[in-house]
Amino acid sequence: MRRSLTSRAARTLWVRVAAIAVLTVPVAAQRAPQSGVRTLANVLQLHELLISPASDAVFNASTDPPTDDKGWTAARNQALILAESSNLLMVGSRVRDNANWMKMSRALVDAAALAADAAEKKDAMALESATDAITVACMDCHRQYRDGGRQMGAPPR
Numbered sequence: 173m174r175r176s177l178t179s180r181a182a183r184t185l186w187v188r189v190a191a192i193a194v195l196t197v198p199v200a201a202q203r204a205p206q207s208g209v210r211t212l213a214n215v216l217q218l219h220e221l222l223i224s225p226a227s228d229a230v231f232n233a234s235t236d237p238p239t240d241d242k243g244w245t246a247a248r249n250q251a252l253i254l255a256e257s258s259n260l261l262m263v264g265s266r267v268r269d270n271a272n273w274m275k276m277s278r279a280l281v282d283a284a285a286l287a288a289d290a291a292e293k294k295d296a297m298a299l300e301s302a303t304d305a306i307t308v309a310c311m312d313c314h315r316q317y318r319d320g321g322r323q324m325g326a327p328p329r
């Protein structure tokens with residue numbers, strides 16, 4: 173008798189535990205982050221922090237090619253920063269749409285990868301054509317997404 177009471181109590185407890193699990197797990201799952209990624213900087217900030225300084229450095233290395241290993245490594249690293257910051261354009265809150273925005277961000281990744289490769293090979297000619305591709309990638313995106321296609325350069329005052 174006592175034994176069966178205990179087991180009934182135990183069963184009741186398990187039913188409760190199961191019910192709580194069923195009720196709380198989906199709520200917990202909804203609250204949990206979808207991934208480890210948490211984006212903070214907006215598109216403009218990504219430009220200010222990464223894209224503009226890195227692309228400036230790559231453009232400079234193209235017009236005035238490095239003369240030593242250290243300089244080429246620095247140029248390659250800036251091209252890698254540019255490539256990876258273009259990847260960041262395709263993550264989280266920065267994504268404007270799932271079509272051209274992604275294509276144009278990816279185009280900048282690819283152009284920056286060409287520049288990284290050229291710098292790795294210390295190939296000034298290849299770096300020059302890579303920076304042409306970078307310029308095209310910047311302008312293509314600005315034409316569609318940056319205030320009515322204003323050309324590159326300082327914003328109007």
Ligand code: HEC
Binds near residue numbers: 319325
């Ligand atoms: C995928 C799209 C995209 C690409 C690629 C891109 N930009 Fe931009 N860029 C934008 C948008 C959108 C803004 C406006 C951001 C804002 O004001 O919120 C912007 C703003 C800027 C600004 C800020 C000041 C201004 O004139 O409005 C500069 C400078 C700039 N971009 C330069 C570049 C350069 C250089 C590259 C290439 C190395 C580049 N961008 C690549 C989308 C892009």
